[in-house]
Amino acid sequence: MNLVDYSRPSAKHRKIATSFRDTSLKDILVLACSLLKEVLAKPLNLQDEGQQNLVMQVLKLVLNCLNFDFIGSSADESADDLCTVQIPTTWRTIFLEPETLDLFFNLYHSLPPLLSQLALSCLVQFASTRRSLFSSPERAKYLGNLIKGVKRILENPQGLSDPGNYHEFCRFLARLKTNYQLGELVMVKEYPEVIRLIANFTITSLQHWEFAPNSVHYLLTLWQRMVASVPFVKSTEPHLLDTYAPEITKAFITSRLESVAIVVRDNLDDPLDDTATVFQQLEQLCTVSRCEYEKTCTLLVQLFDQNAQNYQKLLHSASGITVDMAIQEGRLAWLVYLVGTVVGGRLTYTSTDEHDAMDGELSCRVFQLISLMDTGLPQSSNEKIELAILWFLDQFRKTYVGDQLQRTSKVVRLRSDVSRVPEKAWKVVKVYARMSEVLGITDDNHVLETFMTKIVTNLKYWGRCEPVISRTLQFLNDLSVGYILLKKLVKIDAVKFMLKNHTSEHFPFLGISDSDRLSDFRCRTTFYTALTRLLMVDLGEDEDEFENFMLPLTVSFETVLQIFNNNFKQEDVKRMLIGLARDLRGIAFALNTKTSYTMLFDWMYPTYLPILQRAIEQWYGEPACTTPILKLMAELMQNRSQRLNFDVSSPNGILLFREASKMICTYGNQILSLGSLSKDQIYPMKLKGISICYSALKSALCGNYVSFGVFKLYGDDHFDNVLQAFVKMLLSVSHSDLLQYRKLSQSYYPLLECLTQDHMSFITNLEPPVLLYVLTSISEGLTTLDTVVSSSCCTSLDYIVTYLFKHIAKEGKKPLRCREATQAGQRLLLFMQQNPDVLQQMMSVLMNTIVFEDCRNQWSVSRPLLGLILLHEKHFSELRAGLISSQPLPKQEALAQCFQSLMEGVEQNLSVKNRDRFTQNLSVFRRDVAEALRSDGSADPCSLDMMS
Numbered sequence: 001m002n003l004v005d006y007s008r009p010s011a012k013h014r015k016i017a018t019s020f021r022d023t024s025l026k027d028i029l030v031l032a033c034s035l036l037k038e039v040l041a042k043p044l045n046l047q048d049e050g051q052q053n054l055v056m057q058v059l060k061l062v063l064n065c066l067n068f069d070f071i072g073s074s075a076d077e078s079a080d081d082l083c084t085v086q087i088p089t090t091w092r093t094i095f096l097e098p099e100t101l102d103l104f105f106n107l108y109h110s111l112p113p114l115l116s117q118l119a120l121s122c123l124v125q126f127a128s129t130r131r132s133l134f135s136s137p138e139r140a141k142y143l144g145n146l147i148k149g150v151k152r153i154l155e156n157p158q159g160l161s162d163p164g165n166y167h168e169f170c171r172f173l174a175r176l177k178t179n180y181q182l183g184e185l186v187m188v189k190e191y192p193e194v195i196r197l198i199a200n201f202t203i204t205s206l207q208h209w210e211f212a213p214n215s216v217h218y219l220l221t222l223w224q225r226m227v228a229s230v231p232f233v234k235s236t237e238p239h240l241l242d243t244y245a246p247e248i249t250k251a252f253i254t255s256r257l258e259s260v261a262i263v264v265r266d267n268l269d270d271p272l273d274d275t276a277t278v279f280q281q282l283e284q285l286c287t288v289s290r291c292e293y294e295k296t297c298t299l300l301v302q303l304f305d306q307n308a309q310n311y312q313k314l315l316h317s318a319s320g321i322t323v324d325m326a327i328q329e330g331r332l333a334w335l336v337y338l339v340g341t342v343v344g345g346r347l348t349y350t351s352t353d354e355h356d357a358m359d360g361e362l363s364c365r366v367f368q369l370i371s372l373m374d375t376g377l378p379q380s381s382n383e384k385i386e387l388a389i390l391w392f393l394d395q396f397r398k399t400y401v402g403d404q405l406q407r408t409s410k411v412v413r414l415r416s417d418v419s420r421v422p423e424k425a426w427k428v429v430k431v432y433a434r435m436s437e438v439l440g441i442t443d444d445n446h447v448l449e450t451f452m453t454k455i456v457t458n459l460k461y462w463g464r465c466e467p468v469i470s471r472t473l474q475f476l477n478d479l480s481v482g483y484i485l486l487k488k489l490v491k492i493d494a495v496k497f498m499l500k501n502h503t504s505e506h507f508p509f510l511g512i513s514d515s516d517r518l519s520d521f522r523c524r525t526t527f528y529t530a531l532t533r534l535l536m537v538d539l540g541e542d543e544d545e546f547e548n549f550m551l552p553l554t555v556s557f558e559t560v561l562q563i564f565n566n567n568f569k570q571e572d573v574k575r576m577l578i579g580l581a582r583d584l585r586g587i588a589f590a591l592n593t594k595t596s597y598t599m600l601f602d603w604m605y606p607t608y609l610p611i612l613q614r615a616i617e618q619w620y621g622e623p624a625c626t627t628p629i630l631k632l633m634a635e636l637m638q639n640r641s642q643r644l645n646f647d648v649s650s651p652n653g654i655l656l657f658r659e660a661s662k663m664i665c666t667y668g669n670q671i672l673s674l675g676s677l678s679k680d681q682i683y684p685m686k687l688k689g690i691s692i693c694y695s696a697l698k699s700a701l702c703g704n705y706v707s708f709g710v711f712k713l714y715g716d717d718h719f720d721n722v723l724q725a726f727v728k729m730l731l732s733v734s735h736s737d738l739l740q741y742r743k744l745s746q747s748y749y750p751l752l753e754c755l756t757q758d759h760m761s762f763i764t765n766l767e768p769p770v771l772l773y774v775l776t777s778i779s780e781g782l783t784t785l786d787t788v789v790s791s792s793c794c795t796s797l798d799y800i801v802t803y804l805f806k807h808i809a810k811e812g813k814k815p816l817r818c819r820e821a822t823q824a825g826q827r828l829l830l831f832m833q834q835n836p837d838v839l840q841q842m843m844s845v846l847m848n849t850i851v852f853e854d855c856r857n858q859w860s861v862s863r864p865l866l867g868l869i870l871l872h873e874k875h876f877s878e879l880r881a882g883l884i885s886s887q888p889l890p891k892q893e894a895l896a897q898c899f900q901s902l903m904e905g906v907e908q909n910l911s912v913k914n915r916d917r918f919t920q921n922l923s924v925f926r927r928d929v930a931e932a933l934r935s936d937g938s939a940d941p942c943s944l945d946m947m948s
Contacts (some may be wrong), residue, residue, distance in 0.1 A: 014072050014852065021070060026091055029065040032058050033094075033103060040106055046115075049339055055111070059118035067123035070083060072854065074152040084179060085128045094135055096582045098145050101126060105149040113162035120168035123149070140187065143180055147188045150176070154197035163212045170205075171216035173198060177222050182229035186237040198222070199244035203251040209259050209271070217277075220284035222283050223248050225290045230627060231350060244292035250299055252285055253338055257303065260330035264323060272333055279391075282337060286345035290355070290838040296342060298357040300335065304365045307331050314371070315380065332369065333384040339366050340392030346399050356430035359399075363431065364438045366392050375499055378462045383468060384457065390471045393451060397478065400431050401444055401485075427528050451479060452494035459527075463508025465518075466523070480530040490537045498536055502527075512575045521575075521582050521628070528586030534930055536596060546599045556580055557608050557880060574625055577615050580663055581628035588635045597643040601636075601652055609659045616663055620670035630689055634696035639703035646705065653705040660700055661722040664693045668725035672732055683741055690729045691744040697726060698751035701758065708759075726751075727770055735773075735780055742786065749792035756799035763800070764824040768831055775800075775838050782845045787857050794860040797842060801867035804828055805910055808871075841873045843868040847879055852924065858926065862919040867904075867910055894932040898925055 035058050065148060070086040087095065094100055104126065107119040127146055134142055151171065153160070160166045176185070185191055204221045205211070207905045227245050232492045256271075263270050272278060289296045311328045370389055373381070398541050435441040441450065455476050462468040479485060489495050497506075504511030510524065535549055547554075556576055563573050584604070591597045612629050619625040637660055639645075646652040667689060677685050700706060711719040730748070752774065756763060766774065781793035807825030832839060846865045851854050869876045884895045902925045907916050 014691065017072075021068060022090075025065060025068060025226055026088070026094075029062065029091070029094065031270070032061045033100065034063065036062070036103060036107060040103070040110060046112060052112075052115070055115055056118065056449045057621070059107075059115060059122065062122050063118060063125070067124060069136050083128055083175075084130050087129050087133050089133065094798040095126070095129060095133060095142065096138060098141075101142075101145045101149060105152060108153070108159065108165075109156065113159065113165055116159055117162070117164035117168055120165060120172060124168060124172045124175055127172055128179055131179060132305060140184065141672065143184060144188050144190075146176065147185075147190050147194050151190050151194050151197060151863075154194070154201055157201070160201075163215075165535050166205075166212050167215045170212075170215040174218035174221045177225045177229075181225055181232075181771065183233045183235045186233065186235050186239050187191070191237070192240060195240050195244060199247060202248055206248070206251040206255045209255050210262075210268075213271070213277075217284070220281055220288070224284040224287045227288050228348065230291070236920070242292050243287050246295040249285065249289045249291075249296050252281075253296075253299060253303070253334075256334045256338075257307075257331050260334065261327050264326045264330060270330070270384075272330065275387070278337065282341040282391075283344075285338075287339045287348045289342045289350065290345040290349035292473070293342070293351075293358060297362060300339060300342065300362055304335050304362070306340070307335060308365065308369060308372075329382045329385055333382070333388040334386065336366055336369065336388035336392050339363070340388070340395040343392070343399055344395035353430050357433060360431040360434040363392075363396060364435050366438055367435070367441070368451065370450075374454070374457050377457065381461070386462065386465075386468045387471060389454070390458075390468070390475055392479065393454065397449075397475075401447060448479075448485075448488055449492050449494070451475075452489065452492050452498075456494045456498060459507045459509065463511070466517075469509050470523045470526075473523050473530070477526050477530045480533040486533060486537045490534055495534055498531060499549065502531060510579070512572055512579060516575075521579050524579055524582040525586040525589070528583045529590045532587045532590035534866070536590065536593075539596060541595050543599055547603070550603055553580060554603075555717060557611065560611055561607075564611065574615070574619060574622075574722070577612070578625055578628050581612065581632045585628065585632040586637050588632065592641040592643055594643050594645050598646065599653070601656065605652075605655060613659070613663055613666065616666050617670065620667060621674060621685070623688060626667065626689055627692065630663070630667065630692040630696070633660055634692050634699065636660075637696045637699040637703065639699065639705055644703060654707075654710065657700050657706045658716075658718045660696055661718040664697060665721050665725040666730045667693060672728060682737070685735065687737060687741055687744050690733065691741070691747040693729065694726070694744075694747040694751045697722060698747065698754055701751070702755040706784055706841060723759075731770065731773065735777055738778050739780060739784055739789070740776055745781070745784070745786065745789050748777075749796070752778070753792045753796045753799075756796040756803075760799065760803050761824050764828045768834075771831060772838070773833065775842075779842050779845060781836070782842065782849070791860040794846075794857065794864055798864035798867065800828075801839070801864050801871065802910055804832060805867050805871060809909075836872075839868055840872055843872060843875060844879060850926055851883065855926065858923065859919060862922045863915060865922070866906070866915055866918045891932055895929065898928045898932060901925065901928070 008503055034053075039055055039058070044055065046052050046055070066085060066087075070088060099184065101123070104119045104123050108116045108123070110116075111119060123146075129142075131139060131561055150173070160169055188194070202223065205216060205219055209216075223245065226239075227241055230239060230241055262268065307328060314322075314325050314328055324943050327599070343359045343363060346355065366389065367486070369385075373385060373389070432442055441447060455472055458468055458472040462472070479489065501507075502510065510527075535546075539545055557580065560573055560576055560580070563570065584600075588597075588600060591600055612632070616626055617631055636656065644653060644656070671686055671689060674685065701708075708719050733744070737744065738748060763771070763774070778793045778797055781789050782797075784790050784793075803825065807822070807829060810822075811825075811829075843865070846861055847869070849861060850858075850865070855861060880899045887895060902918075902921050905922060906921065907914050
């Protein structure tokens, strides 16, 4: 019943599943539990494969009952730790019986690992039962039984040596804290003993880091949420977290440091290489680490000093790179990550002045390590330490630099008069106390100088290491967001150096090398976005300054232009163009004012845009080249912050559109010549480029910087050509691909919305098969779960229906006044008369959504629905009659009243006032229909067959 069945509509499927839940599912669960009780009462011969399979299937049956999609929510399985099981109220008696939980705990202890794992999986679902199923006393009793079961498992941990059991038990513990508050847990009689056992279990798990590493996530989730709940506990019972949380933190720190030697000497996979998992665990640990922070800080200071001294000794020894050096570098990388983690934890846990002073003590050591590492470049370097340093810098930025900047500066200047220092700001100064003594870093300006020096150093010496470059540039990009920060950054010498020397000579990652992967060029966009933001701070209208900034790109373009003029086709040229396109896209993204954007356009047109056009012609079949160029054009077409608001005497808007039109037409015509492509090639080779073209065209049509009537007035065919290219590309794409590829659907449907809003003459002139394709795509998009797509479909349909309704209303009136518009409306009307089922089908879909589905964009659905009802009143009457007659007699009268109320006060027009009235009625209609159709065990599980 949970499996998707494409042979029936989703509404009908949900109706059947709901009826099955209400009439049969509870009985199945009771039957399965009774069978499991027999398993315990009459011991089976589990050596018998048949008997073992029988028990396995019964356990799976129980698990499937508990995993049933009770409310049609289709919970995201990736959010496993946030899941709540919506058990029906009628099942309360099963869950209130202590024997139910005891059954599965007993099964866990009695069955072999393959089967006991399933028993634990069932217990995970029992622990996730929604809180509202019980009253407060019942919930406390239920929780007490769960805790007793946990204690029993931990006191007899033999079964947890199996990885499957271990993983499920970790999930079980995490779910306990997800569904129950810390205040409830501490009230359980066994809590002190159980929290001790859980802490010991967690410490042991962290120490055996190589055993089931994916399960640690759940244990850290448990402790993170426990510690985060401490400020909200009102109970007088001790929570004991101040005792055990520091031990958990210590176990994590020491186990990770001890793992390094084993990884290096046994040549194992290094956990540090899996940065996603490392970041996830560190973000969980940061909250836990701030509980009894003094103990954690003392431990980290001791370990850091010891390992830094050992590292310096190895650096000065004559042995060179050895196993010992690799071990020491790995340990230092972990320590830097951990310092960044605990510093970042200040944002997640209540801190004191002393805690901020401890952050300064730890930060001193990392900043000293940065100086030591950078001094040895390029001879001695370690990628893992560099990545860890960038993590630390980012955590320090978030905690002590971001929005603290203004008050920090004021505080440092006023430090001599403590009485005048704001309390909150003084806490920030505490961080700099020790840093000032050791490093001379007295305020945020010095910190920013350190940041920028580190960024420039990395860009200079790590040019061929994509992970370090990428993370460094992301850090630079984060720093460049915010006006206050930018004003401070542009005064720093390192920033001035970057603005004047952004060439491959100083920053090797900007160079072109055959050994570089083309995907590595993506970071150049981030670099130029940040750099241009810094440039914009003091740029104003200084065109000379802008020209100087663009000089390296000018030289590169002139080189490409010279090669093109000599008819050379070289790989280096293609790589240069890819890099330039990415650079320019970053620059264009950061230029959000009319003046600055105009400078860029004047620089690019007419000299350099044709070069990009030639590149599309020449390498149309190579997405690595076409994608960045098309994305650049799409960015240039974006009228963000009204930056394309050219002067009234300027033709730039039209010129820009003409260039975009040429590029889209060229790409569209060339890409269709590739013929049929395999399933794995169709998106990268074709659909991705088409989606970017659609995004660019949509930006142009909705940007309000081009008067498209000018093209027809002066006989310019660029507008017509790009629309024809849109049609050709569209017809080469199947309806299934339109919806399957999210980026394609999210570019096509908003574009169609623009076309139906302002260019209905183009829509009405489409050939009947093309128009049918477009309308079918709208119909299919109405049912998608993506609200961006479904809302665009509703809006497009509303424009079409409104256009048609107005034409019918005006038909026969003033035929000579707007003959062309009348002819366009007549063509559309004739098409609809020849294909009446098109709009009727869409009305059925919308009514089905309103009545049976979880309609998340009700307002959007209501707008076209009124027009469809007025155009097809007869079909609407048939739908209404079909729905009413499909229900039991007691419900038919209530449904009839709902439909009568839906059209109450609604007139036969599409004025704004009338639409709003219908939208209000529809909201009430949905509520009343849901009440009328609420299942009571007697309802017919069928939906409207005609609506499907």
